[in-house]
Every structure is written in structure tokens, then in C-alpha cells.
Amino acid sequence: MAFFFFLLFFSSVFASSLFLFLFLRPARFRRARLPPGTLGLPFIGESLQLISAYKTENPEPFIDERVRRFGPVFTTHVFGEPTVFSADWETNRFILQNEEKLFECSYPGSISNLLGKHSLLVMKGSLHKRMHSLTMSFGNSSIIRDHLLVDVDRLIRLNLESWTGRIFLMEEAKKITFELAVKQLMSFDRCEWTQNLMKEYLLVIEGFFTVPFPLFSSTYRRAIQAREKVAEQLRTVVRQRRKQSKEGERKKDMLGALLAGEDALSDDQIVDFLLALLVAGYETTSTTMTLAVKFLTETPLALAQLQEEHDQIKARNKESHQRLQWNDYKSMPFTQCVVNETLRVANIISGVFRRAITDVNIKGYTIPKGWKVFASFRAVHLDHDHFKDARSFNPWRWQKTSSGSTTLNAFTPFGGGPRLCPGYELARVELSVFLHHLVTQFSWVPAEDDKLVFFPTTRTQKRYPIYVTRKNDTTHSSTPHIKGGEANRVESGFNM
Secondary structure (H helix, E strand, C coil), X not given: CHHHHHHHHXXXXXXXXXXXXXXXXXXXXXXXXXXXXXXXXXXXXCHHHHHHHHXXXXXXHHHHHHHHHXXXXXXXXXXXXXXXXXXXXXXXXXXXXXXXXXXXXXXXXXXXXXXXXXXXCCCXXXXXXXXXXXXXXXXXXXXXXXXXXXXXXXXXXXXXXXCCEEEEHHHHHHHHHHHHXXXXXXXXXXXXHHHHHHHHHHHHHHCXXXXXXXXXXXXXXXXXXXXXXXXXXXXXXXXXXXHHHHCCCCCCCHHHHHHCCCCCCCHHHHHHHHHHHXXXXXXXXXXXXXXXXXXXXXXXXXXXXXXXXXHHHHHHCHHHCCCCCHHHHCXXXXXXXXXXXXXXXXXXXXXXXXXXCCCEEECCEEECCCCEEEEEHHHHXXXXXXXXXXXXXXHHHHHCCCCCCHHHHHCCCCCCHHHCCCCHHHHHHHHHHHHHHHXXXXXXXXXXXXXXXXXXXXXXXXXXXXXXXXXXXXXXXXXXXXXXHHHHCCCCCEEC
């Protein structure tokens, strides 16, 4: 609250300066045809309206109202800067494909400061291309099949062994994805060190999308302090591994690949890189796991069809003690529909910020050099023009989608262009393996009603508490099975 009053005071003192900046100084802005819109209050812009909307279960009116008034590409002012907001899939694709040609990545200071200047998220130029390529190669299908799948399957089963009674699914999913990320990045299994690392890491996550000034935000101050502790712990590991590498002891993980690279990276570069990958592998996948279960619970026909698919896989694998193989993962077509629909409805990554590095002409408008742009994936994914009954959970829609369709072009849960999420295939594998072991080992019911909110990240308000009951080998799900043809006719589900 104190910060809010400070902003009001600050804006009143410098309102005239802002007016000069926006309307008098840049004559070329007056000549350019900016997208229509409003900049809101001085300095604050429309940030408060945006944040208020995203803290609710239904943030769509913020976008819907502006799209109705101004069209799918409009001007606003959020997080301290004038911003062109795109709710148009063609514009989004244009922005993503022109990375480092017309646009460059640009995120709020709180994110950049917490992840570090060497993180993949904010890295630019040739170094980004090299590190992105390295990360993509480490998470490709052959590496997952030959090296990573065994640990994904083992660690998920290990975590599920402790489930009993009432659990908070969001917290349990975070334990799983954190352990998976630490194992894949640095070859650590669960131990006291990883548990301590996770405690500090959670404080870092809380600092995202807060005001990036320690004086005004205690959450951000704690996050910065925790970030230093996490960085020091990672730095110690890097030094140890660097020493081991020189002595000929090498491990086949991401840290090993970073240390073995032709161009030497500093300890700080590697620490920032690892920290950012922890974020990517932890927060988004755990949330998707939780929301997939929530949506399936509220759509019993979808859960029944998923159950049927995985019961068949389990029956084939009885002699192998339930360990999943690559061909099992490739035989989960309906599971992939569930994953797609969860990603589309939940929009874990609601969009991406970029900055115009030159004047950009698009859709008859000009985006001035230096302006922020926000490509909203959420707005497109929930657009009824691209997805029938767009705000309903309907995994069967993906059974009817053909390659090259507008639906697929508009579907960008992992971004696109040179910054396509390098872990997208690994995330799908982790989600699929998790759902397999969940539905074949447990039945569950919600412990209480829970709602979604979308700021600072997509999550449930109460961490989605559920009661779980372990199944015996001879116990079958009480949910009635249905045939795929019957499911295809279902058009309703979870309404947002």
C-alpha cells in the first residue's frame, strides 16, 4: 500500500515530464500510426487493472474489453512502459519469428534480476543461439529415450510412494519437477542438499513479477537474498565439477555439457544458466500436472478414456514391474490430447515480452523503436474464432485437428521461433509419465473447492488439495469406461 501512494505522489510530480515524453519530444511518434488504445494513468498506466484481472479466476475481460474497443492489436501501458499488446495469432507469429531481427527479448526487471544476466531467458545474440542449441540437443527425443526416461519414470514412482490421505497436489507436483530438474541438470538425487536448495529456490520464485525495488517490496528483498544463496550453492557445485572434469571424471548431464563446451563459460554464466533452467523445468511443468488433474476430475468422461488408455499400457507391462518404455510413451494418443488441452486452457505461459529494436510496420500500424510488445498466447488460445467453445476443457478437439490447420498455427504453449522452449518434448514426457502412474495407482476426489488465478503465475489458490486412495492390483477404477467414438461426441467439459 505504501508503494501505491508513492507511485501516486511520484506521478503527480512528474506528470508534466511524462506528457512531454509521450506527446512532445518524439515527433516521429506523432507521425507514426500507433495501434489504438489508451495509456491509462501517468507512470502506472493500466498495470493495476491488468494485475487485478489476473488475480481472479477470469482475467479475460481485461483483454476482451480492449479487443472490442480497439481490435486485436492495441496500445496499453503496463509495468512502467508503453506496450503494444497483441491478441492476434498472425502478429504473435510475426513477433516470434523476427527475434533479433525486429525484436529482442525484454522482461520486467524483477525477472531479469532474479534469473541473472546470463540466463537463457534474457540472453541475446550468438551466445543465445549457441546455448539454446545446446539445450535443445540435450532434450531431444533420442536423449530422452536413451537416457532421461528411466530417471523420469523412477523419480515419479518414488514420489508417489509416499502419497496417502489428504495431499496438496500442487506441492507434490513441485517436489517431483524440482527433483527431476536437479537430476537432469546436475545428477543429484534427493538429499539434504537438494531439500535446502529447494527451500531457498521457492523464495526466489515468489519474487517474480513483484516491484523490483527492495526498499518497497519485502517479497522482492527476500527473493534477492535467496537468489544469492541459491547462486552460491550452485557455484560450489560448478567449482567441484570443474575440478572433477579436469581430472577426467565427467557426467552426462547439462552441467557436464556446459563444462565440456568448446568456448569456456565462467562460473557465473553457468550458475545463471542453471538457475533459469531450474525455473523452466520446475514451475511450469508442476502447474500443468496439477491443472491436468483438476480439469480431468471435472471432466469424468475424459478421465475415463485416459484411464482406459493407461490400463492397457499397464496390462502390457505387468512383467516389467510397471517401468515405462519409450514405445509406451508413443502409445498415448489421448494423453497427448489431454496435455494439449491443459496447456491451451491453463496457459501456464500467458505470453512473452519483446522490445522493438527498430520501427516495425505491421497490420497497418507502426510499433516505434524501443517500445515493448506483448504477444499474448492466452488471448489467442481462448479465442472462439480458433477454438470452438474455447473456454471449455475438451481434449477430444485435438483428435480432429489436422497438420497445417489454423488451430495448430494458433497453438503456441511453448512459444516459437528462435526462442522455442527447448524442453517442450521433455515436459510432455514428464506429464505423460506422471498421468500414467497417477491413474493406474490412485483414485482421488477433491478435498475442497479450489480456483485458478493467473498472477504472478498460473496456479490454484489452495494448492489443489485432494484425497487419494491407492488401488490394489486387482482393483479397477469405479469410473465407467467409454469408447473413443462416444468420447468424440462430447463437446462440453470444464468451463472457465
